[in-house]
Amino acid sequence: MTDTETAPARPRLAAPASAVAAATGAAFDEAIALTRRLKPPHFRRAMAEVIPTAKAQRWEPAEVVRALLAEEAAGRDTANLRTRRIRAAFPTGKTFHIWNEEASSIPVPTQTPADAEVGRPERENLCVIGPSGTGKSHFCEALGQAAVDAGMTVTSFTIEDLGAFVRRHRVDDSVSKAISRITRTDLIIVDDIGLLPVSPDAAEGFCRLVDAAYERRSLAVSSNLHPSGFDEIIPKTLATATVDRLLHHAHVVVTQGDTHRLAEATTGRGVVTLG
Incomplete structure (x- = not known):
């Protein structure tokens, strides 16, 4: 889609599910459920430490995402190294x-x-x-x-x-x-x-x-x-x-x-x- 094109109108909802979850304090649980579905295990394990730290230190949202993705990448690298060594x-x-x-x-x-x-x-x-x-x-x-x-x-x-x-x-x-x-x-x-x-x-x-x-x-x-x-x-x-x-x-x-x-x-x- 180009900048000049207009996105098709979407039906309005009473309230986004994420907003409801955040309002009820269930955002973290919902995020965990999504990671189980998408299967980034190292991302999921890091959330319990990264998110409280980000909140306490007032990180920008992009920094939170970067930190979690970095944990996932590092975890996968370690697992791949172990697998390659076993297969060798x-x-x-x-x-x-x-x-x-x-x-x-x-x-x-x-x-x-x-x-x-x-x-x-x-x-x-x-x-x-x-x-x-x-x-x-x-x-x-x-x-x-x-x-x-x-x-x-x-x-x-x-x-x-x-x-x-x-x-x-x-x-x-x-x-x-x-x-x-x-x-x-x-x-x-x-x-x-x-x-x-x-x-x-x-x-x-x-x-x-x-x-x-x-x-x-x-x-x-x-x-x-x-x-x-x-x-x-x-x-x-x-x-x-x-x-x-x-x-x-x-x-x-x-x-x-x-x-x-x-x-x-x-x-x-x-x-x-x-x-």
């Missing part, structure tokens, strides 16, 4: 907050979440390669945690998780659809490649996943082997095409040195002293 299925909960920069052989600039981040519009991948115990899994999981904090969606697997995933969905011939659902997430983490022999189902799942994610989603992969050596654990015909796609837009990070776990064990930091 991180194995241990390790983050960059407990990451030891000095103990890692990864270049320090690469260790910061902003510089290491994948899942950006460029759809770049990350391959973390090195011996066991040099921080590969911790780094990938911490990266995933940082991605969740930044508002992205993440899915985390070990290579054998992918094998079980393929077997589960092969029963009803839904492997392709299931892989497609995985690639709706922004970042996909595949951990522990090369640590144990790769089953045919796991090899199939990994190859399908890399192919489906290629130039559409970011992958973070940790492995004891350089991807160029994946033909040692995956059939060569699959490995060639998979590695080609994985490395096309990838950052390769190599970890070195002795296992951190063994170092902690030999210095007595791997256990808590019994009382």
Whole structure:
């Protein structure tokens, strides 16, 4: 409707319902009922605190609305963050907050979440390669945690998780659809490649996943082997095409040195002293 148009006449009521509610002191109860209908739970919980404060401090009506909507937005952000973290299925909960920069052989600039981040519009991948115990899994999981904090969606697997995933969905011939659902997430983490022999189902799942994610989603992969050596654990015909796609837009990070776990064990930091 333009400024020059005239709104159609509305029938006059004896008294607006809101005016009656306010006059009888039922406005707050009516507002609560409306929030139950519209389902803004954080808005509703905040009303009991915000409205008395607004009345005491003589807030403008717009400030009351702003404060209540801000509570709803903050509450939804917190709930969404919790949901994304649960769906990511991180194995241990390790983050960059407990990451030891000095103990890692990864270049320090690469260790910061902003510089290491994948899942950006460029759809770049990350391959973390090195011996066991040099921080590969911790780094990938911490990266995933940082991605969740930044508002992205993440899915985390070990290579054998992918094998079980393929077997589960092969029963009803839904492997392709299931892989497609995985690639709706922004970042996909595949951990522990090369640590144990790769089953045919796991090899199939990994190859399908890399192919489906290629130039559409970011992958973070940790492995004891350089991807160029994946033909040692995956059939060569699959490995060639998979590695080609994985490395096309990838950052390769190599970890070195002795296992951190063994170092902690030999210095007595791997256990808590019994009382």
